[in-house]
Amino acid sequence: MSLAKKEYKRITTKSLVEMKTNGEKISMLTAYDYTMAKIVDGAGIDVILVGDSASNVMAGHETTLPITLNEMIYHASSVVRAVERSLVVVDLPFGSYQSDPKEALRSAIRIMKESGAHSIKVEGGKKIKESIKRILNAGIPVMGHLGLTPQSIYKFGTYTVRAKEEEEAEQLLKDAVLLEKLGCFALVLEKVPAALAEKVAKAISIPVIGIGAGGGVDGQVLVTHDMLGMTQEFHPRFLRRYLDLHSEMTSAFKNYISDVKSQLFPNDKEQY
Numbered sequence: 001m002s003l004a005k006k007e008y009k010r011i012t013t014k015s016l017v018e019m020k021t022n023g024e025k026i027s028m029l030t031a032y033d034y035t036m037a038k039i040v041d042g043a044g045i046d047v048i049l050v051g052d053s054a055s056n057v058m059a060g061h062e063t064t065l066p067i068t069l070n071e072m073i074y075h076a077s078s079v080v081r082a083v084e085r086s087l088v089v090v091d092l093p094f095g096s097y098q099s100d101p102k103e104a105l106r107s108a109i110r111i112m113k114e115s116g117a118h119s120i121k122v123e124g125g126k127k128i129k130e131s132i133k134r135i136l137n138a139g140i141p142v143m144g145h146l147g148l149t150p151q152s153i154y155k156f157g158t159y160t161v162r163a164k165e166e167e168e169a170e171q172l173l174k175d176a177v178l179l180e181k182l183g184c185f186a187l188v189l190e191k192v193p194a195a196l197a198e199k200v201a202k203a204i205s206i207p208v209i210g211i212g213a214g215g216g217v218d219g220q221v222l223v224t225h226d227m228l229g230m231t232q233e234f235h236p237r238f239l240r241r242y243l244d245l246h247s248e249m250t251s252a253f254k255n256y257i258s259d260v261k262s263q264l265f266p267n268d269k270e271q272y
């Protein structure tokens with residue numbers, strides 16, 4: 001049974017705003033490669049995020065900081081080749097847009113031109129206003145990201161909930177209003193109190209997609225490898241695991257090893 005209020009052949013930035021207006025929640029998941037993107041898109045997800053979380057999930061880095069623009073383009077182009085319906089959003093990686101607006105635009109153009117993605121995402125509000133303006137002026141749709149912004153982890157010091165204090169909450173609300181005013185098409189809010197996230201979602205007309213931001217926002221995003229239970233060491237409260245793929249895969253690998261060792265694989269029918 002479809003819970004969609006309207007069937008979309010292809011999701012665009014406009015479809016997401018329409019979903020918010022119609023009260024339909026937006027579903028978003030990450031993908032970094034062709035095979036995963038094909039499954040996620042085929043399942044009917046609205047937005048696929050080629051997140052810089054690829055730095056952790058794909059490359060095993062401790063933070064999102066080391067991933068490069070070339071690596072993001074590689075992941076994004078693999079995803080784009082698989083996608084038929086979803087909107088593909090790609091993170092601009094750390095260091096590719098913070099230093100000056102011209103460099104930000106060059107990085108965004110490279111992502112759009114070389115991967116074929118539909119939009120980009122950047123972390124931050126007022127401080128990167130000029131970069132966002134430049135990118136938008138070039139006709140590239142921008143998704144914002146506020147709250148816990150992992151590219152600033154060394155400034156924050158920990159991955160704990162952001163904007164619990166009034167001053168930070170007020171700044172976050174101002175940044176969200178600014179991002180809408182600049183022309184961003186949507187906003188990710190990561191790990192902030194649910195009441196604040198709901199207030200932000202009500203204050204702006206662009207969709208707010210939450211991760212650890214409660215149910216009062218316009219959509220939800222999770223890292224696919226986490227929700228499938230492939231990653232094990234990460235247990236935040238907001239993460240619902242829909243499968244325990246780590247166990248399933250381990251047992252499949254063990255069965256294969258055992259079959260090879262005992263010469264049960266291949267059998268007569270599995271050869272030429």
Ligand code: KIV
Nearest residue numbers: 030051052053188221
């Ligand atoms: O990189 C990423 O996966 C993200 C999500 C956590 C929103 O930015």
